Amino acid sequence: MRSGDVRRAALATAALGALLVSLPGCGGPGPAAGRGAPGTRAAGNPADTRQETDPTRIPDIGDRLRRRIPADTRQVVAVYGAGRNSAESTVVLYTRHGTTWDRTGNWPAHNGKKGWTTNHHEGDHRSPVGVFTLSDAGGVLPDPGARLPYTRSAAFAAPRWWPNSYWHDFDYVIAIDYNRVKGTPPNDPTRPRGQSEGGGIWLHMDHGSGTSACVSLPRSAMRYLLRTLDPQRHPVVVMGDRADLRT
Incomplete structure (x- = not known):
């Protein structure tokens, strides 16, 4: 086992106790968890309906967030929220x-409930x-061929x-930095900025309704992203409700 792998295994083991005591940002259903239909497409999918005329620009991402995408980024996971108070x-x-x-990919998803x-x-x-950058991945299941x-x-x-219905949420995860x-x-x-600002926010498997703060996707989408997101392409996630994204 490579030294980096040994270090990662040790860190993961050490984190187990903390995980059970202080769960991650998507740490469970909570009292207000809703139930949605698994696999349904968010209403008004902007990636399908927007008439984008400039192929050098990512659709529906305004200048404020566009300027924060690193110049060397070649992969962007865009999360288009259906509304400011929506989990779709x-x-x-x-x-x-x-x-x-x-x-190169398009999937229904959920965000914070x-x-x-x-x-x-x-x-x-x-x-x-x-x-936010995307740097590390993991999960309960064996590595499906991840590049991260x-x-x-x-x-x-x-x-x-x-x-x-939540038991398989973390079979595959990609950390949002x-x-x-x-x-x-x-x-x-x-959490370098302290506990009050939250953390443990991931891309992870979907259970059919909103999360605590993460973004959840179908299993097939997670496997595809794990096999596709490449550190050499400096992937980032650009995420938010459509109004904020367009600002």
């Missing part, structure tokens, strides 16, 4: 070829609006006191 969203993967952004916020804090059940560093560990498993240390397993509990 659509995820679109864009890949840059030369100066052109091509749509109470919608979106530009000032995320622990327990608000809203997903943070912004541009992947940590497999039972520490990712959802507690069995959660409803069984919001208030976390890059280069560590997604379930590393370290």
Whole structure:
């Protein structure tokens, strides 16, 4: 086993106790969890309906967030929230070829059960609006061929006191680099900006309704992203409700 793999395994094991005591940002259904229809497409999918005329621009992403996308980024996971207080969203993967952004994936998804916020804090059940890098992945299941560093560990498993529809949420996860240390397993509990600003925000498997703050996708989408997102292409997620994204 490579030294980096040993370090990741040790960190994942050490994080188990913290995970069980202080669950990640998508740490369970909570008292207000809703129930939606699994696999339904978000209403008004902007990636399908927008008449985009400039292929050098990612659709429905305004200048404020566009300027925060690193110049060397060649893969963007765009999360288009259906509304500020909605848990429904659509995820679109864009890949840059030369100066052109091509749509290479499109899936229904869910975000925080109470919608979106530009000032995320622990327990608000809203997903943070912004541009965040994607550096690390992991999950309960074996590595499906991920290009991002992947940590497999039972520490990712959802507690069995959660409803069984949530038990597979963390079979595959990709860490969203919001208030976390890059280069560590997604379930590393370290939050550089403090606990009050929340953390543990991931792309993970969908259970058919809103999350605590994460973005959840179908299993097939997670496997595709894990096999496609490439650290050499400096992937980022651009996420928010459509109004904020267009600002």
